[in-house]
Amino acid sequence: KQEVTQIPAALSVPEGENLVLNCSFTDSAIYNLQWFRQDPGKGLTSLLLIQSSQREQTSGRLNASLDKSSGRSTLYIAASQPGDSATYLCAVGGGSEKLVFGKGTKLTVNP
Amino acid sequence: DAGVIQSPRHEVTEMGQEVTLRCKPISGHNSLFWYRQTMMRGLELLIYFNNNVPIDDSGMPEDRFSAKMPNASFSTLKIQPSEPRDSAVYFCASSPVGTTTDTQYFGPGTRLTVL
Numbered sequence: 001k002q003e004v005t006q007i008p009a010a011l012s013v014p015e016g017e018n019l020v021l022n023c024s025f026t027d028s029a030i031y032n033l034q035w036f037r038q039d040p041g042k043g044l045t046s047l048l049l050i051q052s053s054q055r056e057q058t059s060g061r062l063n064a065s066l067d068k069s070s071g072r073s074t075l076y077i078a079a080s081q082p083g084d085s086a087t088y089l090c091a092v093g094g095g096s097e098k099l100v101f102g103k104g105t106k107l108t109v110n111p
Numbered sequence: 112d113a114g115v116i117q118s119p120r121h122e123v124t125e126m127g128q129e130v131t132l133r134c135k136p137i138s139g140h141n142s143l144f145w146y147r148q149t150m151m152r153g154l155e156l157l158i159y160f161n162n163n164v165p166i167d168d169s170g171m172p173e174d175r176f177s178a179k180m181p182n183a184s185f186s187t188l189k190i191q192p193s194e195p196r197d198s199a200v201y202f203c204a205s206s207p208v209g210t211t212t213d214t215q216y217f218g219p220g221t222r223l224t225v226l
Contacts, residue, residue, distance in 0.1 A: 034214070043115070043202055043217030044154075089154065098167065099215070103153040 002027045004092050006102035013080055014110050021075040021105045023090030028068045035064050035075050036089045038104065044089065048075070080109045115218035117203050123224045129191040132221045135184055136205030144215060145178055145188050146202040154202070160186065193225045 003026045013019050023033070032051045036044040048057045048064040050073070056065040063076040077084060089104040116135040124130055136143045144159040158168040160180045168178070175194070180186040190197055200222050204215040 041219070043204075043219050044215075045217070046214045049214055098156045098159075098170065101154040 002030075002092055002094060002100045004090055004100050004102040006088075006090055006105050008105060009103070010106040010108070012108040012110060015080060015082060017080050017109075018076070018078050019080055019107070021077070021088050021090075021107070023073040023075070023102055025071045025073075025092045025100075027092075027094070028071050029094065030068065031093045033064075033066055033073050034091045034093070034099070035062075035073075036091060036101075038087045038089060040086075047088075077107075080107075082109045082111050085109050115203055115205055115216055117201075117218035117221050119221060120219065121222050121224075123226065124193055125226050126194055127192045128225075129189065130193045130197075130223060130225075132188040132201050132203075132223070134186045134188070134203030134218060136186070136203070137207075137216055138184070140205035140207045140216070141183070142206040142208065142215075143180060143186050144204040144206070145186070146204065148200045148202060148220070149198075157188070190223075193223075195225045198223055198225050 005024045007022050030052055034049045035047045037047050038044045050057045050064055050066045061078040066073045085108050087104040087106045090102045091099045093099050118133045142161050145157040146154050147157055148154045157170045158178045159166055163180045176190055178188045200220045202217050202220045204217045206215045
């Protein structure tokens with residue numbers, strides 16, 4: 001059974017800092033991995049999707065990497081801003097199987 | 112596009128009552144997903160439909176839960192009878208392709224409180 005873990009559960013940084021969020025999964029036989037953002041009281045917004053054949057994806061100040069063999073992914077946020085404050089969730093897909101989500105990392109960027 | 116629409120946004124009910132949550136997916140999307148989010152268990156997939164047909168309902172916790180998708184633009188999740196442990200945020204999501212693992216678009220959720 002696939003399990004997804006995100007550490008730390010919460011992170012607080014000053015504005016402008018570069019930061020890394022971590023995601024690990026137990027079964028390396030994945031189809032893809034996604035990073036989502038969740039703002040309080042709102043649904044999830046997909047940020048980046050990495051197919052199993054890819055090593056990384058970039059969107060603006062965000063860069064996500066995937067290392068299937070070690071069961072790890074990282075989300076790198078450059079030059080963080082207060083507007084980046086949210087909960088970031090990692091989700092792993094196994095083809096026809098369900099998306100399995102981590103419990104998220106709550107990020108606070110302080111002005 | 113208005114995105115995925117869920118109603119109601121908040122629901123407070125008493126134990127034993129029937130609860131119906133509603134979802135309108137994004138037009139043209141052919142997959143629809145129901146999730147439940149709690150602090151303890153995080154986000155869990157309850158059931159998903161493809162072209163209005165239920166594909167995987169193994170996440171539905173008990174027979175008290177049922178979901179329908181009578182057409183491509185509407186789905187319901189019903190809990191009967193409701194219990195306090197059903198209190199959670201329920202999300203609906205839709206996707207333009209036919210598997211669970213392509214990008215999904217989430218609604219704002221329904222916060223359910225069962226007293």
